[in-house]
Amino acid sequence: MTLLQNYECPILFTQECILEIQNIINAIDLSMEKLNDSENSKEINSYTFEEAEIIKISTSLCECIGRKIDTLKKHKNYDSEVINLLHFALIALADEKLITKNWPGRVYWQNESLEKKVFQSRSAGDIFFDNCKKILTNRDYKFRNLSYCYYLCLCARFKGKYHSSDNQSEINRIKNSLYNFYGENNIEIKYDFDGVIPQSSLLIKTNSEENQKQRKFSHSLLLINFILVSIFLISSFYIWFNNTSMISKGINFLTNF
Numbered sequence: 186m187t188l189l190q191n192y193e194c195p196i197l198f199t200q201e202c203i204l205e206i207q208n209i210i211n212a213i214d215l216s217m218e219k220l221n222d223s224e225n226s227k228e229i230n231s232y233t234f235e236e237a238e239i240i241k242i243s244t245s246l247c248e249c250i251g252r253k254i255d256t257l258k259k260h261k262n263y264d265s266e267v268i269n270l271l272h273f274a275l276i277a278l279a280d281e282k283l284i285t286k287n288w289p290g291r292v293y294w295q296n297e298s299l300e301k302k303v304f305q306s307r308s309a310g311d312i313f314f315d316n317c318k319k320i321l322t323n324r325d326y327k328f329r330n331l332s333y334c335y336y337l338c339l340c341a342r343f344k345g346k347y348h349s350s351d352n353q354s355e356i357n358r359i360k361n362s363l364y365n366f367y368g369e370n371n372i373e374i375k376y377d378f379d380g381v382i383p384q385s386s387l388l389i390k391t392n393s394e395e396n397q398k399q400r401k402f403s404h405s406l407l408l409i410n411f412i413l414v415s416i417f418l419i420s421s422f423y424i425w426f427n428n429t430s431m432i433s434k435g436i437n438f439l440t441n442f
Contacts, residue, residue, distance in 0.1 A: 195263065195271050198253040199334040202275045203341050205249050206282055209242060213288050239290035242283075247299050250275045264327050270316050271334055276300050277309035278338045281345065310345035313338075314359065321362050329367055336363040 216234075254272045257263050280298045284291060300309045317335055320328045339360045347356050 195330050196333050199337050202250055206279050234289040239293045246279055267327055267331050270331055274335055274338050276303055277313045278343045280309060281343055313345045317359050332363045333367040336360055
């Protein structure tokens, strides 16, 4: 794949957005630790963060995701439906992370979610898994990379309507289905993902099998070469021995003659 194609890859965009969400959460945690350490802050309450600061975080995250989506739209390598479904997944993940987190901006985020701003809806917990079902039911090739993007969101612990611990098995089932769909006849590409994205066992298995085949082939070549060299040496020795014997007999014949 070319560098441009890699840069436009929805999977890489998903990874970058997940990392950005985590960076924002880490920054919030750091700010809250500083406030806790402050002599003037006895406790964290809803007034610790100014609303303007929360709005700034919301705008920054929304724009970050929006830029990735705009890049995909600009280069027109992906179907508009794929782009919209990816956009929704990233927005849903960002909202859930900041709504379920215990921080002063939680109430604001519940009332002014990114989903509400971008999609004018408030049902990401259901819609996300409806989209998963659509991807897995249609099994259209255009959804192949998208299935991995949704898989990554679940790896980042998006739960949606399956927020109860009793539903973890269902989430795992959907994750496996998405991953398996992405892996179908898709061994020709290997992305280098660190941290967020788990290494593909399919690619590991494929590479391992190829390495084994190459080793067997190399061993076979070595064995064949060894046999050929051995035959050559034995034949050479036999010819040399016969020639030497014939020369000796010729010399003896001439001497006796």
